[in-house]
Amino acid sequence: MIFLLPAMLVLFLTTIYPMLYAGYLSFRSYDLAKPFVPRVFVGWSNYQQVLTSGDFLNALSITFQLMVITLSIQLVVGVGLALLVTQRLPGMGIARTLLLIPMMISPVIVGLVWLFLYFPELGYLNYFLSFVGLDPIPWITSPNWALWAIAIADIWQWTPFIMMGTAAALTSLSPEPYEAARIDGNTRWQVFRHVTLPQLKPVLVSLVFLRAIDAFKIYDIIFVLTKGGPGDSTEVLSLYIYRQSFTFWQMGVGAAASFVSLIIIVVLITLFFKSLNRDQTA
């Protein structure tokens, strides 16, 4: 028992205590700008403020939009790449390694890299577009494009994750059913659809699930690229929380918003595992 103590102490100090403190804060009025004003108990009013705020609902909606866009493209492209790199073709080993690089870069650096690419006037991307005779695109300066710009950076970074997991699953599939299908004359698409995909499904579900949790918490790339702008067109939940806490200095409201997102994510996870279990028993 005594040996567990240090670990439990660390866990308490780094995880449990901040959470309890955030819970405590979420029921208080706490303005960082007025540090000497007592933090009075305000009941559910912080939560009420969060849930009725158009900004919060907007952030929630943008978070989900971004999630749907990035996850669906990452899934399709990731599986496609996995199918490609697991072919026994020359150069596939190297391709596989190179494709993993984006995943290993810190999201802040990814944000900076894409900032260089997107930068108005000076960005490389528009420079290349001008070569092929296209007009420059206001990547991060137009509310119509900013979310897509972020999505592209996120897809670039995390598609390799889906690819890696899928490729590992693909190489573990036994080859004989594929030979049987080849002799029988099933088309490549039929084989993919009816032999490969069903066997990959459990792995794909887990990969998408892990990505979904991450996508829900997305922060760094957006902070570097747009800081939630232009306007609030890319303000996702974590940026909203950050803004409440450290721009408006409403620590209580920020804490309440964190808890609301925590509950949403827990509910999503629970529903997900429920549906997974239903699938398996069916």
Added chain:
Amino acid sequence: MSAITLRSVVKRYGSVEVVHGIDLDVEEGEFVVLLGPSGCGKTTTLRMVAGLEDVSDGELSIAGRRVNEVAPKDRGVAMVFQNYALYPHMSVRQNMEFALRPLGLDAAEVDRRIQEAAGILGLGELLARKPAQLSGGQRQRVAMGRAMVRTPDVFLFDEPLSNLDAKLRTQVRLEIGKLHNRLGTTVLYVTHDQVEAMTLADKIVVMQNGHIEQVGTPEQVYAHPNNMFVASFIGSPSMNMIPARHEGGRLRAEGLDLAVPSRFEGKLPEGQDVVIGIRPTGLQRAEPGAADAVVARVEVTEFLGNEALLDIRVGDHELIAEIPAAGRPAPGDEVSLTFDPSVIHLFDPQTGATLSR
């Protein structure tokens, strides 16, 4: 017209040649078994016929048509794999349906074929199950059913019984035999188990190191082996081999002096070195002092039921004799044994080829 023809077929992996120009004819409706030790190229040959491996050189024809460049699906073959190769997430019925899909049959015909195969193979109750819910023998039957519903011109089997236990192996072996009698489809079957080969084959192809050593009926390869390899590979326990020399109408070796069997008279030059081959059943007990009997000490006896195997020592050769179990000698006893002259084989020690013809 032959169902399958191989002419000087070669298989190379990179610079390594593993099948060295083999010739083979499989007739329509025939059950042909490729038999040989591990690594001799049986699977490789079968996979070339299936189209899963390219033919490096030579010509491969199915039903009189050159198929070297023809895709597997267009060769009219169906294959049963050693590890069944069933689609793990599909039920038995779906496995068969998926195999039928490329044929584009209507639903009623698909159902009819599945019912028919299920009836023949006793899969009726199992149609809704997934492979993981089946025993090894049942999976093997499903794999056969999946091949059968496509009504191919040729069935290819790669060691279909090797993952089954001994008892089940006998049972499924019988079923494969019955299936062939019933359907009359050409079969090319790979195994390293000579009992399977002997019981199932119309024709056995004995292979070694990427060469065909002999092609013949089970009786032919057993009774008239072409060479020492076939002679010792076929039959269990293996044929006894004794180096000897032809001297004055007699075959002499240490502790051994036999008359040359009349079949070989005039064919053997004086002083020729030979290898005498005789199966354990060709050695039988004799009265002490009988003509041409060898006297030997019994080292071990193995009781098999009706028969017993005697491990005996003649000169510095260990031989095995198979005799009736009743009244068998005990280890340490001296026995007299005669060589049945009608089943003596003689081989050339240099080439290993038979001297019997």
